[in-house]
Amino acid sequence: DTAVSQTPKYLVTQMGNDKSIKCEQNLGHDTMYWYKQDSKKFLKIMFSYNNKELIINETVPNRFSPKSPDKAHLNLHINSLELGDSAVYFCASSQVQSSGELFFGEGSRLTVL
Amino acid sequence: RKEVEQDPGPFNVPEGATVAFNCTYSNSASQSFFWYRQDCRKEPKLLMSVYSSGNEDGRFTAQLNRASQYISLLIRDSKLSDSATYLCVVSRSNDYKLSFGAGTTVTVRA
Numbered sequence: 001d002t003a004v005s006q007t008p009k010y011l012v013t014q015m016g017n018d019k020s021i022k023c024e025q026n027l028g029h030d031t032m033y034w035y036k037q038d039s040k041k042f043l044k045i046m047f048s049y050n051n052k053e054l055i056i057n058e059t060v061p062n063r064f065s066p067k068s069p070d071k072a073h074l075n076l077h078i079n080s081l082e083l084g085d086s087a088v089y090f091c092a093s094s095q096v097q098s099s100g101e102l103f104f105g106e107g108s109r110l111t112v113l
Numbered sequence: 114r115k116e117v118e119q120d121p122g123p124f125n126v127p128e129g130a131t132v133a134f135n136c137t138y139s140n141s142a143s144q145s146f147f148w149y150r151q152d153c154r155k156e157p158k159l160l161m162s163v164y165s166s167g168n169e170d171g172r173f174t175a176q177l178n179r180a181s182q183y184i185s186l187l188i189r190d191s192k193l194s195d196s197a198t199y200l201c202v203v204s205r206s207n208d209y210k211l212s213f214g215a216g217t218t219v220t221v222r223a
Contacts, residue, residue, distance in 0.1 A: 041198070043157065043213040056210060090156060098209045100145045100202065104156035 003027050006091045006105035013081060014113055020077045021108045023091030031055075031097045032074040034066060035090040037107070043090070049074055050097045081112045114139050117203050119214035126191050126221055133187040134217045136201030144206035146177055146184050151198045151216065160186075160199070191221045 006023040013019055025032060033056075034046040047066040048056035054066070063079040074091060091105040119136045126132045138146075146163035161168065163175040163184050174187040188195055198216035205212070 040215060042215050043200070045210060048210075056208070100147045100162065100204050100209075100211060101159050102157075102211070104158070106156050 004105040012111045018079045022075045025093040029093040029095050031094045033092040037088045086112045116212040117214040119217045123218040130191050131189050135183045135185045137183045138203045143203045145204035147202040149200040196221045
């Protein structure tokens with residue numbers, strides 16, 4: 001069983017569309033994250049949830065909306081996609097908020113045309 | 114100034130060689146430090162935490178220098194499978210937010 005799984009792995013879409021990426025972890029962790037890795041390879045935190053509560057919300061356009069229905073799931077919805085949204089989006093989880101040991105999903109490669 | 118800076122490399126080394134590289138961080142209040150490894154087109158995975166006294170895990174040795182605000186990673190007896198990008202990660206003490214460096218690429222050749 002994959003510890004942190006995210007779907008879809010690849011997403012190709014047109015500008016202006018809305019898309020969602022789903023993430024699930026079966027590790028029993030309290031904290032989940034969304035990271036964005038752009039073409040320059042920087043991994044940037046977007047959001048962090050601890051027990052379904054939003055704790056980190058970086059400077060991300062409000063076209064990006066996370067949703068955590070329970071502590072095992074953290075989904076990411078993106079409205080009105082732009083070219084600059086093309087990146088790899090990684091979901092991750094950690095046992096507790098203060099842990100530096102993150103378990104990442106395999107990533108969702110989003111290409112906006 | 115970026116919170117975490119790394120020499121992007123690439124470091125091209127022959128099998129069996131020793132390779133070492135550093136990472137500098139800007140926030141002196143940083144509390145915890147880690148090295149992650151990311152293979153091409155894969156997700157990052159924790160390689161090792163970095164402790165104040167320095168620590169070793171097999172062929173990998175990590176050091177922390179708080180006075181100069183850098184951490185280092187040394188790989189001994191390099192294997193082909195060590196080829197990857199090594200990400201330096203620093204945690205802030207107030208909100209535990211992790212800051213990732215852009216990575217140092219290591220290529221081990223036969």
